[in-house]
Amino acid sequence: MRDDVHAHPACGRRCAMSRIVVADDDPGIGRVLRDRLSDCGHEVEHVVDGVEALRVADGADLLLLDLEMPRMDGFAVLDSLQGLAAAPVVVVVTAYGDMSKAVRAMRAGAYDFIAKPFDAATIQLVVRRALETRGLKRQVHSLRQELGRKHLWIRGADPAMARVAETVERIAPSNATVLLLGETGTGKEVVARAIHLHGLRRDQPFVAVNCALLAGDLLESELFGHEKGAFTGADRARAGRVETARGGTLFLDEVGELPQGVQAKLLRLLQEREYERLGSDRVQHADVRVIAATHRDLPAAIRAGSFREDLYYRLKVITIRIPAMRERPGDVLPLAEWLLARHAADSGRPPPTLSQEVREALAHYAWPGNVRELSNVMERCALLAGDPVALCDLPEELVDGATYTQAAAVTRTEDLFLLPYSDAVTAARRLIVQRALEQAGGHQTRAAERLRVTQPYLSRLVKQLGIRRDPAP
Numbered sequence: 001m002r003d004d005v006h007a008h009p010a011c012g013r014r015c016a017m018s019r020i021v022v023a024d025d026d027p028g029i030g031r032v033l034r035d036r037l038s039d040c041g042h043e044v045e046h047v048v049d050g051v052e053a054l055r056v057a058d059g060a061d062l063l064l065l066d067l068e069m070p071r072m073d074g075f076a077v078l079d080s081l082q083g084l085a086a087a088p089v090v091v092v093v094t095a096y097g098d099m100s101k102a103v104r105a106m107r108a109g110a111y112d113f114i115a116k117p118f119d120a121a122t123i124q125l126v127v128r129r130a131l132e133t134r135g136l137k138r139q140v141h142s143l144r145q146e147l148g149r150k151h152l153w154i155r156g157a158d159p160a161m162a163r164v165a166e167t168v169e170r171i172a173p174s175n176a177t178v179l180l181l182g183e184t185g186t187g188k189e190v191v192a193r194a195i196h197l198h199g200l201r202r203d204q205p206f207v208a209v210n211c212a213l214l215a216g217d218l219l220e221s222e223l224f225g226h227e228k229g230a231f232t233g234a235d236r237a238r239a240g241r242v243e244t245a246r247g248g249t250l251f252l253d254e255v256g257e258l259p260q261g262v263q264a265k266l267l268r269l270l271q272e273r274e275y276e277r278l279g280s281d282r283v284q285h286a287d288v289r290v291i292a293a294t295h296r297d298l299p300a301a302i303r304a305g306s307f308r309e310d311l312y313y314r315l316k317v318i319t320i321r322i323p324a325m326r327e328r329p330g331d332v333l334p335l336a337e338w339l340l341a342r343h344a345a346d347s348g349r350p351p352p353t354l355s356q357e358v359r360e361a362l363a364h365y366a367w368p369g370n371v372r373e374l375s376n377v378m379e380r381c382a383l384l385a386g387d388p389v390a391l392c393d394l395p396e397e398l399v400d401g402a403t404y405t406q407a408a409a410v411t412r413t414e415d416l417f418l419l420p421y422s423d424a425v426t427a428a429r430r431l432i433v434q435r436a437l438e439q440a441g442g443h444q445t446r447a448a449e450r451l452r453v454t455q456p457y458l459s460r461l462v463k464q465l466g467i468r469r470d471p472a473p
């Protein structure tokens with residue numbers, strides 16, 4: 001559907017211009033439909049057989065389809081549309097009283113039907129509703145893509161993560177319950193979404209619940225829903241997340257934090273596929289795939305009596321441990337570059353490159369906050385850093401622990417010319433500061449005076465450039 005919105009000449013309603021194909025071998029009907037819909041501001045093309053209809057339908061918003069046509073009838077067209085990436089919404093045009101054909105066409109994928117002879121008001125109503133549906137479908141599609149892009153999972157280059165990726169692909173098409181283990185920020189939710197998106201339930205909802213955020217009754221009601229009056233403040237009945245996720249995947253994050261009462265209900269859900277809303281006796285059937293995640297040591301929680309052993313075994317039908325960032329060093333730079341490009345695109349900037357010194361600092365850092373920390377650092381670089389990103393653009397903790405092998409190795413000015421520009425600049429700054437400190441006998445205030453900079457600035461440079469601070473005599 002086009003973005004241009006105009007006032008409808010007949011009814012004054014504001015609507016967006018759409019591309020509509022009218023496929024009818026009766027030239028009279030074709031002309032009437034074309035004229036009416038063109039009057040509404042749409043771009044309309046009239047074709048007289050099924051083969052032509054199929055040729056022009058890809059990318060159109062709406063196809064008004066006669067069922068009886070030469071060369072290829074309407075049913076064959078409906079069938080072939082299934083394979084198109086951008087198939088239009090279809091309204092079939094049938095002879096009056098031929099309901100069985102209309103029903104058959106709707107079973108084959110048509111959205112609605114119009115019986116001949118028709119009046120202008122019916123056409124307008126059916127076309128408007130069909131186009132609204134088309135618009136909503138597009139919105140859902142683009143939101144899904146956006147969500148998919150945000151949660152896109154990068155396999156990385158490290159063998160540890162490649163094994164995780166292989167397991168994800170192998171187990172995604174089953175309905176088996178999955179337990180994801182890993183430190184905070186390693187990407188457990190990202191992997192859960194990847195399993196969902198590669199699985200049979202990909203077109204159904206993915207619903208995430210953080211079990212650590214709500215306590216007792218509130219969590220139970222969040223998961224299983226409640227009836228009106230089930231507890232103080234429950235002024236109306238509400239569906240729970242299990243119900244919202246029907247047909248799809250329920251992701252239980254921080255499952256190790258579930259209170260005992262809710263653990264028993266989750267066990268029943270996994271064993272019997274049954275649950276009740278809070279305040280109701282009516283047993284409901286649960287059609288969800290459960291993926292759970294935790295950073296906790298569940299066997300230790302079982303020993304401590306805070307987690308049910310039977311639930312643990314129900315959850316760990318398939319267990320995937322996601323390695324911490326420090327266990328997959330090969331992933332740091334590919335992920336950093338990908339995250340930098342993504343954050344730069346989000347802020348409408350071209351992605352800056354990473355200088356050699358920055359690459360080394362990233363590679364040598366331990367990443368206690370895992371991919372989440374890396375993502376935050378790259379977001380900051382995308383917003384604030386120059387191009388290329390320099391060491392001084394990184395947070396202090398990364399700079400402090402880094403080693404600057406290339407820059408540090410330069411002890412003669414001639415060697416500067418062997419390095420790429422950004423590394424040569426770092427190495428030159430390092431040489432200058434180091435020489436000034438040597439000449440000042442390691443005394444920073446004197447070295448700062450010599451370089452005509454303030455002492456705090458020199459101190460920052462010493463830190464940023466990874467210069468060892470020998471105490472002043």
Ligand SMILES: Nc1ncnc2c1ncn2[C@@H]1O[C@H](COP(=O)(O)OP(=O)(O)OP(=O)(O)O)[C@@H](O)[C@H]1O
Pocket residue numbers: 150151152153154155182183184185186187188189190191253293295371372375
């Ligand atoms: N493989 C990956 N590819 C792309 N982005 C990733 C990847 N792994 C993690 N991220 C990003 O890192 C951040 C943290 O990921 P996520 O929320 O999935 O971690 P988590 O292990 O579930 O964390 P927590 O235990 O704190 O809930 C998110 O912004 C996510 O987009």
